[in-house]
Every structure is written in C-alpha cells, then in structure tokens.
Amino acid sequence: MIAHYSAAPDAMTRNMALECSRNRERFEFIAWCRKALGNLRVIPPGNGIMHQVNLEYLASVVTASGGDGDRLAYPDTLVGTDSHTPMVNGLGVLGCDVGGIEAEAVMLGRKLSLRARxxxxxxxxxxxxxxxxxxxxxxxxxxxxxxxxxxxxxxxxxxxxxxxxx
Structure with a gap:
C-alpha cells in the first residue's frame, strides 16, 4: 500500500480505500484464486509489509521431523522477486531472490533447488x-x-x- 495520505486520524482508512479502488480487479482475482485453490492463503491488504506478514501469518521458521536418531531440521523458505526478499533471512526464514520466470515456475509447482553442502x-x-x-x-x-x-x-x-x- 502506498501512503498518499498521512498525518491525519483517517489516513489509514483513506489509503486503504484508494488502494482497494485502484486494485479492485486484482483483489477480485486473488479472492477467486483463494476459493478455487485449496492450498492458497491470502492475507488481506493493510496487514503489514511482506516480511512481517510472512513471519506473523505464514512462516513456521524451522520445522523439525524424524526421530530415533534421525532428526532433521530445515528452515522455512520464501521465494521472492525483489531485492528486499533476502531481508527475511535476518528474521529466521531462508529468503531467496529469484527471477520472475523462476518464481512463476515455483508457483506452478516446479521445485526450486537450493543446495549447499x-x-x-x-x-x-x-x-x-x-x-x-x-x-x-x-x-x-x-x-x-x-x-x-x-x-x-x-x-x-x-x-x-x-x-x-x-
């Protein structure tokens, strides 16, 4: 959301209304996707910046599995297409900045290979x-x-x- 209005008690409300009117078709499409796809979570506008939303609503940060001597811990990941994506690394989530085509492939189910030994x-x-x-x-x-x-x-x-x- 872009802050067109500030320093006023109703600034957030006015900015949200402007954002929703400018992006109505996008938001309608995203709402349809959420209903049509069972594995898509949508966080409504106005709930924070991407890194905050990822941590507060989506990320598990670290997942542990296994037992009987075979314990495995792996970080949550975030695939993004802007230069701010890696900032979430400092918050405990492995953020990977990739190109647009790569991100689209991941969204369509293709695996992203992250290997480091x-x-x-x-x-x-x-x-x-x-x-x-x-x-x-x-x-x-x-x-x-x-x-x-x-x-x-x-x-x-x-x-x-x-x-x-x-």
Missing part, C-alpha cells in the same frame, strides 16, 4: 570432536552470539547426544 564440527567438553555432513549450514557469528546453543542444528545434535541417539 558442508561439514558440521562439534567439540565435546571431553575434548573429542565429531563431524558430520550437513546439506545446509545457516549459522553465523551473530547467531552464535545471539543463541547460546549455536543454532538449531548444533542444538538438535546436542540433544541427540544427550539422549544417546548419535
């Missing part, structure tokens, strides 16, 4: 070191400072070791 090294209190392959490592120095467990993968690995599932 690496090794995770864990230093035990005893002095021993364990290593294992990871498909994607998202930890940064800032995350380690912010989260004392060092990120979701090290935390799950520590829990697995503590439970004897290594």
């Amino acid at each position: 690496g090794r995770l090294r864990v230093h035990r209190a005893s002095g021993a070191t364990d290593q294992f392959d990871v498909l994607m490592r998202l930890d940064t120095a800032e995350e380690v400072t912010c989260y004392t467990h060092g990120g979701i993968l090290p935390m799950l690995y520590r829990e697995s070791l503590a439970a004897g599932r290594h």
Whole structure:
C-alpha cells in the first residue's frame, strides 16, 4: 500500500480505500484464486509489509521431523522477486531472490533447488570432536552470539547426544 495520505486520524482508512479502488480487479482475482485453490492463503491488504506478514501469518521458521536418531531440521523458505526478499533471512526464514520466470515456475509447482553442502564440527567438553555432513549450514557469528546453543542444528545434535541417539 502506498501512503498518499498521512498525518491525519483517517489516513489509514483513506489509503486503504484508494488502494482497494485502484486494485479492485486484482483483489477480485486473488479472492477467486483463494476459493478455487485449496492450498492458497491470502492475507488481506493493510496487514503489514511482506516480511512481517510472512513471519506473523505464514512462516513456521524451522520445522523439525524424524526421530530415533534421525532428526532433521530445515528452515522455512520464501521465494521472492525483489531485492528486499533476502531481508527475511535476518528474521529466521531462508529468503531467496529469484527471477520472475523462476518464481512463476515455483508457483506452478516446479521445485526450486537450493543446495549447499558442508561439514558440521562439534567439540565435546571431553575434548573429542565429531563431524558430520550437513546439506545446509545457516549459522553465523551473530547467531552464535545471539543463541547460546549455536543454532538449531548444533542444538538438535546436542540433544541427540544427550539422549544417546548419535
């Protein structure tokens, strides 16, 4: 939404009315898509910017699955077509900035391949070191400072070791 009106008690109402009148056909089409497609969630205008909407309404941030020694954690993803898309990475969602054709292909069901391989090294209190392959490592120095467990993968690995599932 563009702010054409500001510094007035009714600015939000006036901006929303203008936005809805200018984009009526788009909003009607989106409403039809929501009804016709079972897997589409629509967040109405006026509920926040894309990154906020993604986190508050759509994102799971991290999903964990598996058990019995086979635990897997993977981040939620966002595929977008503008330069602001990667900003959501700082909020815990893996944002990928792609071209328009690529984004359309994803919307039509084509898989987007995100591959990054690496090794995770864990230093035990005893002095021993364990290593294992990871498909994607998202930890940064800032995350380690912010989260004392060092990120979701090290935390799950520590829990697995503590439970004897290594």
